[in-house]
Amino acid sequence: MAVYIYSITGKQHPVRLDGLEGVGDPPARLRTVTGGTLCAVVSDAPDDLRPKRRDISAHQRVQDRLMEDGTVLPLRFGLLAPDDEAVRGVLEERAGEYTDRLKALEGCAEYNLKVSQDEEALLREILLASDTARELNDEIRRGTAAPDAQVRLGELVAGEVRARQEALASGVVEALRPFARDQQQAQPTGEDFLNISFLVPGDQEELFVTTELSLANQMGEDVHFRLNGPLPPYSFV
Known part of the structure; x- marks a missing residue:
C-alpha cells in the first residue's frame, strides 16, 4: 500500500x-x-x-x-x-x-505577508501627482481627447502603479529583513502586490510582528497588510 x-x-x-x-x-x-x-x-x-x-x-x-x-x-x-x-x-x-x-x-517559524492597496485611492494619488495623467484624464472626460488618449493614460497609470508598488514592497521587505533568517518571495495574486514568507527565529518573533504592525499603521488605511503565522516553515524546506 x-x-x-x-x-x-x-x-x-x-x-x-x-x-x-x-x-x-x-x-x-x-x-x-x-x-x-x-x-x-x-x-x-x-x-x-x-x-x-x-x-x-x-x-x-x-x-x-x-x-x-x-x-x-x-x-x-x-x-x-x-x-x-x-x-x-x-x-x-x-x-x-x-x-x-x-x-x-x-527554532524558527514561517510568517507569510501579503500586501494590497486600494486601487481607487492609488489612482487618485497618481492623478494628483502627475500633470500629464491629470490632463489626459480631464480631456477624456470632456470628450476632447485624441483617439489614443485612453491607451496613453492606461500605460502611464500602469507604469506609475508598478513603480509605486515596487517601492512600497521593497521598503516593507527591507524593514522586516533584519528579524528573519531567510525569506522567500512568491508571485502575488489577485489585488496583492507583495506575497512573501519570512523564516523568523523565536527570539525575533515579537520584534518582527511589532515592526509589521508599525509599518501597517504608517502606510494608512489604503494599504492592507495580512500577516499569517507562526506557521510550519513549508516555504523553506
Whole structure:
C-alpha cells in the first residue's frame, strides 16, 4: 500500500502522535519510519486522496504538534511513497541534505505577508501627482481627447502603479529583513502586490510582528497588510 508522508524530523525528536489522526476516511493510523539519524511521520495513504478540508486539517495538526517539541521539515499535502522501505531509503540517501535543512530551520517559524492597496485611492494619488495623467484624464472626460488618449493614460497609470508598488514592497521587505533568517518571495495574486514568507527565529518573533504592525499603521488605511503565522516553515524546506 502507498504511504503518505507528513514530515521529517531528527531521530531525537520525541514525535508525540498520541491523539492525532492521519488523512483518509476512516482516518489512517500515524506511525514513524526511521532511516539513519532521521525519522519520517507517515500513514497508509487512502486510495482516493483529495485536498479535502478534513485531510488538510489532519496534515496541519501533525505539523503543529511536532513543532511544539522541536524542529521539523513539514512536507506539503499529498506527498506519497510506494512503501515504508522507499521512505527509509530516501531518508538514508538524502540524510545530509535533510540534516542541513533541519539545522537551518531550528527554532524558527514561517510568517507569510501579503500586501494590497486600494486601487481607487492609488489612482487618485497618481492623478494628483502627475500633470500629464491629470490632463489626459480631464480631456477624456470632456470628450476632447485624441483617439489614443485612453491607451496613453492606461500605460502611464500602469507604469506609475508598478513603480509605486515596487517601492512600497521593497521598503516593507527591507524593514522586516533584519528579524528573519531567510525569506522567500512568491508571485502575488489577485489585488496583492507583495506575497512573501519570512523564516523568523523565536527570539525575533515579537520584534518582527511589532515592526509589521508599525509599518501597517504608517502606510494608512489604503494599504492592507495580512500577516499569517507562526506557521510550519513549508516555504523553506
